[in-house]
Amino acid sequence: MAVTARVRRWGIALAGTVTLVSVGLLAAEPALFAGAAIPLAYVLVGALSRVPAADLAAERTVAATAPTPGDPVAVTLTVENTGDSSLTDVRVVDGVPSELRVVEGSPRGCGSLRPGESMTVEYAVRSKRGTYAFDDPAVRIRPLAATEVATTTVESDGDTALTCANVVADVPLADATLPRAGTLPTDSGGSGLEFHATRDYQPGDPVSRIDWRRFAKTNELTTVEYREEQAVRTVLVVDARPVTRVTPEAGYPTGAELSAYAAERLLDALARSSVVASLTAVGLAEEDVVGGLSPDGLAWVDPDGGAASQQADRLFDGIQSAAARDSVAADETGTVEGVAADGSGEDAADDERQDPSVQRLLARLPPTAQVVVFSPTLDAWPVELATSLRARHYPTTVVSPDVTGGDDLAQSVATLERQLRLESIELVGATLIDWNLVDPIDIAMRASLAELFSR
Numbered sequence: 001m002a003v004t005a006r007v008r009r010w011g012i013a014l015a016g017t018v019t020l021v022s023v024g025l026l027a028a029e030p031a032l033f034a035g036a037a038i039p040l041a042y043v044l045v046g047a048l049s050r051v052p053a054a055d056l057a058a059e060r061t062v063a064a065t066a067p068t069p070g071d072p073v074a075v076t077l078t079v080e081n082t083g084d085s086s087l088t089d090v091r092v093v094d095g096v097p098s099e100l101r102v103v104e105g106s107p108r109g110c111g112s113l114r115p116g117e118s119m120t121v122e123y124a125v126r127s128k129r130g131t132y133a134f135d136d137p138a139v140r141i142r143p144l145a146a147t148e149v150a151t152t153t154v155e156s157d158g159d160t161a162l163t164c165a166n167v168v169a170d171v172p173l174a175d176a177t178l179p180r181a182g183t184l185p186t187d188s189g190g191s192g193l194e195f196h197a198t199r200d201y202q203p204g205d206p207v208s209r210i211d212w213r214r215f216a217k218t219n220e221l222t223t224v225e226y227r228e229e230q231a232v233r234t235v236l237v238v239d240a241r242p243v244t245r246v247t248p249e250a251g252y253p254t255g256a257e258l259s260a261y262a263a264e265r266l267l268d269a270l271a272r273s274s275v276v277a278s279l280t281a282v283g284l285a286e287e288d289v290v291g292g293l294s295p296d297g298l299a300w301v302d303p304d305g306g307a308a309s310q311q312a313d314r315l316f317d318g319i320q321s322a323a324a325r326d327s328v329a330a331d332e333t334g335t336v337e338g339v340a341a342d343g344s345g346e347d348a349a350d351d352e353r354q355d356p357s358v359q360r361l362l363a364r365l366p367p368t369a370q371v372v373v374f375s376p377t378l379d380a381w382p383v384e385l386a387t388s389l390r391a392r393h394y395p396t397t398v399v400s401p402d403v404t405g406g407d408d409l410a411q412s413v414a415t416l417e418r419q420l421r422l423e424s425i426e427l428v429g430a431t432l433i434d435w436n437l438v439d440p441i442d443i444a445m446r447a448s449l450a451e452l453f454s455r
Contacts, residue, residue, distance in 0.1 A: 052083075052085035052141075052143065053085055054081070054087055054139075054150070055081070055082045056080065056081060056082065056083070056090075057079070057080045057082050058079045058080075058092075058157070059077070059078050059156060059158040060076070060078075060134060060157070060158045060160070061075070061077075061159055062074075062159040062162050063076075065163075066163070067162075067164050068127070069127055069128055069129050069164055069253040070126065070127065070252050070258070071127050071164075072103050072124040072125070073124060073125055073126075073127050073162060073164075074122070074123075074124045075094070075096075075124065076120060076122050077094045077109075077120070077121040077122075077137060077156070078121075079092050079109075079113075079119050079120075079121075079139065079154065080116070080118035081113035081115055081116065082115075082116075083115060084115055086113070086115065087112060088142070088143060089110070089112065090111060090113050090139065090140075090141055091108070091109070091139070091140040091142075092108065092109045092119065092121055092137055092139050093107060093108050093137060093138045093139075094121060094123075094137045095134050095135025095136055095138070096123075097125075097132035097133060097134060097135075099128060099130075100125040100128065100132055100162065101125065101126045101250065102124070102125055103124055103125065103126045103251060105122050105123030106123055107121060107123045127162065127164040128164055128253055128257070129253065129257060129260070130164060130317075131162070131163045131164075132163075132164075133160060134159075134160055136153040137153065137154055137156060138152075138153050139152055197225050198211060198223065199222065199223055199225060201222055201223050202223065209224050209225075210223060210224075211224050233278060233303075233368070233370075234277040234278070234369070234371075235279075235280065236263045236277060236278070236279045236372050237372065238259050238260050238263045238279070238280070238319060238375075239255075239259055239283065239376070239381070240256040240259070240260065240282060240283040240284055240319045240322060241282060241381070242283060243378050243379050244256040244259065244283070244375065245322070245323045246376075246378065248403045248404070248437070253323075254324075254403070255375075255376030255378065256319055256376075257319065257320055257323045257324075258376070258401035258403065258435075259319075259375055259376065259399070260281075260316050260320065260374070262374050262399050262401065263279065263372075263374045263399075264316055267279060276303050277303055278301065278303060279300070279312055279315060280298050280300045280301070281318070281319055282298065282361070284318055284319065288318040288322040291311075296363070297357075298364060299318065300364065301315055357381075358381070358384055358385050362389075362392065371389050371394050371395070371397070372397045372398075372399060373385060373386065373396065373397070373398045373399070374399045374400075374401075375398065376402070376403050376404075377422060378403075378404070378418065379421075382421065382425065383421050383425055383428075386398055386425045386430045387424075390430055397430065397431040397432075398422075398430050398431070398433065399433040400418075400434055400435060402436055403437070404418050
């Protein structure tokens with residue numbers, strides 16, 4: 001329903017009319033009466049002017065169907081005059097979700113519309129994980145005299161929401177196949193399928209593993225050993241500590257959100273490949289996760305109920321809400337949160353004590369686990385975790401989204417320090433996936449996914 005309001009625009013013309021008529025009466029000058037007709041005409045036009053009956057139709061198109069967080073997504077809104085009256089002044093504002101930032105163009109437009117004509121508003125928003133509903137566009141219509149304004153909303157057809165990232169258990173990484181499903185080959189011999197070595201027969205060895213062919217040739221009993229495969233669980237660790245809640249630019253997802261997005265993609269790939277996987281996040285508070293944290297202070301989701309469990313979904317939502325609450329844009333602070341302008345940082349490597357969160361993770365990990373850590377690596381915590389994991393012989397992969405982009409001195413220092421940390425991670429023997437945000441995470445993970453699951 002349109003809301004109409006009158007606008008006083010011809011007060012000066014009315015005052016001029018009254019003045020000319022009054023002076024004309026006092027001075028008995030016919031010319032002044034004639035001059036009063038000019039402002040009087042404007043007053044009459046304004047008084048009689050009304051907003052014509054408007055019949056509008058709107059259609060919105062969102063270009064990307066499944067964008068990556070941080071990608072600009074083009075939005076096109078078309079408003080058509082389907083009525084019989086010409087509209088001289090039409091102003092449109094699209095209902096952009098408050099959580100999304102407009103990065104190109106403008107969601108506003110104005111123009112005049114004859115019957116059957118339409119106007120188009122084009123802009124782009126920065127995508128974020130989740131589903132965001134657009135409000136109906138607001139339309140303001142004024143007549144030629146602009147003495148009346150009608151404001152209404154127009155129900156839009158077409159796309160009404162922007163969905164970014166997959167819901168848990170959707171199909172990601174279509175081209176990446178995992179050669180193993182929950183097993184880890186070892187360097188020790190035992191029962192298995194792949195030949196490992198032979199050794200002298202020992203009393204009690206299974207008869208089925210005796211090399212009878214060699215016994216027929218040499219009359220010596222030997223036992224065949226195969227490469228053992230242990231049941232293994234993959235543990236995904238998302239670094240959501242406050243230091244990771246920084247963005248490369250205003251409106252862009254934070255490092256914690258990007259880490260969670262990459263973990264969500266990999267978790268779905270594991271679920272599709274029947275790999276047993278657990279999920280945990282470090283740095284969340286009790287209020288960030290529905291149901292709170294585990295007694296050891298970790299947000300932990302075991303595979304009970306499958307990767308599509310509501311617990312996993314709630315954990316990702318908790319990471320996003322915490323990041324949105326505390327996010328800091330790099331261009332607002334001139335530095336990356338947690339990294340001082342002089343590049344000193346808050347490296348845990350300077351502290352001889354092990355970080356308590358690392359201790360809790362190590363205590364919680366199954367003895368046969370392969371660990372994937374998702375972190376923007378803005379301080380030394382991921383290096384400490386990777387070092388501790390490799391010291392305990394856990395196969396370790398670190399997926400690191402790069403949020404240190406920037407041209408100023410502080411950002412350049414942060415970029416250099418991050419590169420040094422990534423080199424330290426590789427030196428301890430962990431597999432590194434350095435995610436340049438220009439490329440989709442699927443491409444970055446595909447290069448190392450097969451290696452991760454064929455150890």
